Amino acid sequence: MRHTHLDPRDLxxxxxxxxxxESLAERARFAGLxxxxxxxxxxTARRIALDHFATHHRASDVHEPRLENGxxxxxxxxxxxxxxxxxxxxxxxxxxxxxxxxxxxHVVATAAIAWFESANVATASYALLTTGAANLIxxxxxxxxxxxxxxxxxxxxxxxxxxxxxxxxGSSLADVRTAAEPxxxxxxxxxxxxxxxxxxxxxxxxxxxxxxLARVRGAPEGVRGISLFIVPRYHVxxxxxIGAPNGVTLGGLIHKMGWRGTTSTILNFGEGERCVGWxxxxxxxxxxxxxxxxxxxxxxxxxxxxxxxxAAYLYSLDYARTRRQGRLPGEKDPARPPVAIxxxxxxxxxxxxxxxxxxxxxxxxxxxxxxxxxxETAPDESERREAALLLEVLTPIAKAWPSEACQESISxxxxxxxxxxxxxxxxxEQYYRDNRLNQIHEGTNGIQALDLxxxxxxxxxxxxxxxxxxxxxxxxxxxxxxGGDVAPLAESLGxxxxxxxxxxxxxxxxxxxxxPARALANASVYLDMASRTVVAWLWVRxxxxxxxxxxxxxxxxxxxxxxxxxxxxxxxxxLPKTVAQGDLLRQLDATPxxxxxxxF
Numbered sequence: 001m002r003h004t005h006l007d008p009r010d011l012x013x014x015x016x017x018x019x020x021x022e023s024l025a026e027r028a029r030f031a032g033l034x035x036x037x038x039x040x041x042x043x044t045a046r047r048i049a050l051d052h053f054a055t056h057h058r059a060s061d062v063h064e065p066r067l068e069n070g071x072x073x074x075x076x077x078x079x080x081x082x083x084x085x086x087x088x089x090x091x092x093x094x095x096x097x098x099x100x101x102x103x104x105x106h107v108v109a110t111a112a113i114a115w116f117e118s119a120n121v122a123t124a125s126y127a128l129l130t131t132g133a134a135n136l137i138x139x140x141x142x143x144x145x146x147x148x149x150x151x152x153x154x155x156x157x158x159x160x161x162x163x164x165x166x167x168x169x170g171s172s173l174a175d176v177r178t179a180a181e182p183x184x185x186x187x188x189x190x191x192x193x194x195x196x197x198x199x200x201x202x203x204x205x206x207x208x209x210x211x212x213l214a215r216v217r218g219a220p221e222g223v224r225g226i227s228l229f230i231v232p233r234y235h236v237x238x239x240x241x242i243g244a245p246n247g248v249t250l251g252g253l254i255h256k257m258g259w260r261g262t263t264s265t266i267l268n269f270g271e272g273e274r275c276v277g278w279x280x281x282x283x284x285x286x287x288x289x290x291x292x293x294x295x296x297x298x299x300x301x302x303x304x305x306x307x308x309x310x311a312a313y314l315y316s317l318d319y320a321r322t323r324r325q326g327r328l329p330g331e332k333d334p335a336r337p338p339v340a341i342x343x344x345x346x347x348x349x350x351x352x353x354x355x356x357x358x359x360x361x362x363x364x365x366x367x368x369x370x371x372x373x374x375x376e377t378a379p380d381e382s383e384r385r386e387a388a389l390l391l392e393v394l395t396p397i398a399k400a401w402p403s404e405a406c407q408e409s410i411s412x413x414x415x416x417x418x419x420x421x422x423x424x425x426x427x428x429e430q431y432y433r434d435n436r437l438n439q440i441h442e443g444t445n446g447i448q449a450l451d452l453x454x455x456x457x458x459x460x461x462x463x464x465x466x467x468x469x470x471x472x473x474x475x476x477x478x479x480x481x482x483g484g485d486v487a488p489l490a491e492s493l494g495x496x497x498x499x500x501x502x503x504x505x506x507x508x509x510x511x512x513x514x515x516p517a518r519a520l521a522n523a524s525v526y527l528d529m530a531s532r533t534v535v536a537w538l539w540v541r542x543x544x545x546x547x548x549x550x551x552x553x554x555x556x557x558x559x560x561x562x563x564x565x566x567x568x569x570x571x572x573x574x575l576p577k578t579v580a581q582g583d584l585l586r587q588l589d590a591t592p593x594x595x596x597x598x599x600f
Contacts, residue, residue: 002318005054005118005311009559011042011111014363017545018538019370024105027377038108044088045112052081053119060122060261061430065202067253072201072263078123079204085116085124086156091131095138100154106376110303110369114362118307121434122261126159126199128300133160133211136293137230140281142186148236149209158232159205162293163194163212163267171447173287174222178214178269180229180277190214190231190277191270193251200265201233201250207242208233212269213290216283228286229277231269247275258433297442298399299368305438306361309406312431313354316413319420320347341416350412355562356539356570357409361402363538368398386467393456393464394534396448401531403438404445410435449523452530454516457504465504472497472537479540485564486543489571493533493540496575499582500533506586521593522585529581536575543567 003009015021016035025034056077065074085091093109095101102109116124134153137145152158169175178192190212194200201208210231219225235243251266269275281289320342327336328343341347371394374387413428414421422429439445457465476497479490507526511519546563549555 003314004318005049005314006046006115006307007310007314008042008046009556010359010362011114012039013542013545013555013559013563014366015042015107015111017549018363018541019107019366021105021107021370024107024373024377027379029103029377030105033104038104041093041102041104041108042112042115045090045115048081048084048088049115049119052077052084053116053123056081056123057120057427058430060120064255064260065253065263067250070250071203072250072253074202074204074261074263078126078261081120081123082127082156082204085127090116091127091134091156092154093131095134095154099150105369106372107366107369110366114303114307114310114365117304118311120261121304121308122259124304125259125262126202126204127156129162129199130156130158130160130209132293132296132300133162133209135296136211136289137209137280139292140228140289141230142280144238145230145278145280148238148240149230149232152207152240153209157205158207158209159199159202160209161197161199161211162290162297163197163200163210163231164290164294165194165196167193167195171443173213173226176213176215176226178212180214180216180227180279182216183276186279188214188216188229188277188279189270190229190247190275192268194267194269195265196254197265197267198259198262200263200267201253202263206234207236208248210248210267211280211290211293212277213286214277219284223287225284226286227283228280228289230280231275231277235276245273247271247273256437258430258435259437294442295395298395298448299365301438301441302361302368302398302400302402303365305402305406305435306358306365308431308435309354309361309402309409310358312410312413312428313351313358315426315428316354316416316421317342317351320351320416347416350416352566352569353573354409354412356566356574357405359542359563359566360535360539360570361406363542364394364398364402364535367538368394389460389464389467390471392459393452393468396452396456396527397531397534399442400439400445400448400527401535403435403441404528405531405535407432407435407439445527446524449527450520453507453523453526454520457530458508458511462508468534469497469501472533475537475540475544479544482544482547484547485568486540486547489540489543489567492571492575493536496533496536496578499578500530503529503582503585506588510588518590518593521590522588525581526585529578529585532574532578532581536571539567539570 022035024030059075063075065072089102092101093104094106097103130153137149180188180190182188212229212231213226215225216227232246233248235246247270249268249271251268254264256264321340323341324338325341326338371387371391375384378384410432420426476490476494479486542563546560550560
């Protein structure tokens, strides 16, 4: 059977055989739910994604948003798709039923949302930015703020954004200069400019709720002086009713190489007329609040990369099965008909590499979502704490690895299609352009590397890394005990974990005796090594589950054999790359760090 965008068999396998999502129904928060409900949610998402999002994937790229008479014009299919998604309840999928949510586990909601991103990430972005902004307000907002904004955001009447970056303060948020002047009742007048604000201006909703980082007059310099404000495009009363414009003006549209269907904007606050913002929480704690949305967004970036990589893989797989060209080596008769290109060994290599990448990335993203569920709802406090620690250390990996590995995977999809691959008439060219942005979105991958090595693996005396290593070791032991085809994969995973631990210890020791810049100079190599080890862990878990089902004679046997083969490929072809990485890191090679400006 031909699958497009995502493979439902893979989502089912990961949700129920690897992540054990069905067991979440035993927890009080998800009482009354179960596999039947979970399946219905994912099937609904698939239907809406294919019927309303995929159908204008190309059109939203060709006809990107434009300005006409001061208004942003977007093709009408975008609004219709977002309405369908909103009416189905996906903007409030994980929120309490009492406030209009579906109260779903995060792992199930993540599987559903991946369908929208695989079908049309640009259109889905408007909704998913809204969900992220609403989640932040729900966690840190006052009762009055929640009442004024959340109902309309969950219904899709208001959309949301995050406004961090400024023209002279990109990833360096310590240099934010947007100013806030108190006017009483927790409200402030804001002045300043933000740039690269996705979904910052449009006519897709009645209002746009910007979450803006700014500095209150007299606040300390650096990140300790940043506060967070809710700044609606139009004033909002306590009852959620919309009023006059609020002094948020469009400074211009930015035209990016990909993700063209989402407006990218320059926004001016308080230019010409006063702009009022509602402070969230306490003054000077804004960056801490915003990190709640940023960390969620970082995992969402990895999910979007995974979804696009997956769609490109399935498209190239279908193409390889139907495109006939050439004959196999050794075939001497030119009168014999050409074979489908999937028969060529090198094409199979490229397809298997894609499969191992995208299915491994999907496992990583769903694992993070399952950890959110455990951190929030696990019955045991120690289990909740460990889940939170694991989520901390996996977040930079979940953002960075899919964005890079799926870019390589999409490149292989282009290669499988040959000359058609880079033609705009075929979708993989667009996936390639769209996904390239994910290595920069929500903090560049270099920043994720610094976060992982500089903070996360040393957090709380290394507790997060120790928890991760313990889980990987447990899987390796389970795989050895399983025997058969899984045992050698488990042995390789155990060796890979030992290499990662040794590299981590060497770098931690170096950090104690040298300057920070030198100690972190090879952080990107460390991020890649840790990522490959983590994905190998997730593949061995999939191999264990697949072998168990094969032995019992249940499930789609060909699908399960494909899982085992992809696990072999990843562990045999990708994990060994950590050998050279480990050697480099343990040697503390400083070649790039010692390169001087004048030598280039």
